[in-house]
């Protein structure tokens with residue numbers, strides 16, 4: 001916990017990932033409420049669940065800042081989801097798994113009530129410490145070209161050895177777990193990741 005508290009002076013967002021079923025939703029709510037009390041950072045929630053609609057109200061109430069659902073499970077109700085997420089004061093985002101084509105998120109970005117962030121998974125969702133999939137950078141490049149001011153987040157295997165690829169492709173929100181919390185100096189890793197993104201933004 002000490003590592004998290006120290007690192008919190010340097011990061012912009014806390015990434016809260018849940019795969020918990022609805023009957024254990026209270027645990028996600030508890031974690032968000034605790035983070036809300038402890039940190040001032042943006043609470044970026046990624047819902048890897050089949051029924052994200054059920055989570056919107058409780059997470060909004062708990063203090064979540066962003067709510068990112070998966071495109072694969074929201075083909076029929078994403079408009080309703082986006083509307084509800086915004087009505088609860090959160091920023092809507094959409095995520096896609098490595099096997100999902102990038103074209104699947106275009107309608108959600110081109111709607112009159114669009115999502116404001118796309119989370120490109122660079123590993124199969126599930127757990128930390130996996131190997132970054134460089135082939136996912138094509139998706140990031142496509143998005144950045146088509147939507148120059150979009151928030152593009154990447155998650156999975158990001159750290160000093162992979163940040164160049166993600167930043168050059170156009171990602172501007174970096175989720176980093178093992179590379180930060182496993183480092184002897186988490187703040188230094190965070191500032192290296194940030195510098196890479198800022199430098200790429202200046203040159204592109």
Ligand SMILES: O=C(CO)[C@H](O)[C@H](O)COP(=O)(O)O
Pocket residue numbers: 017123124125126127128129130155156157158175176177178179
């Ligand atoms: O849980 C994950 C995927 O489901 C993430 O990849 C994780 O949050 C980030 O971890 P790491 O930086 O170690 O890849």
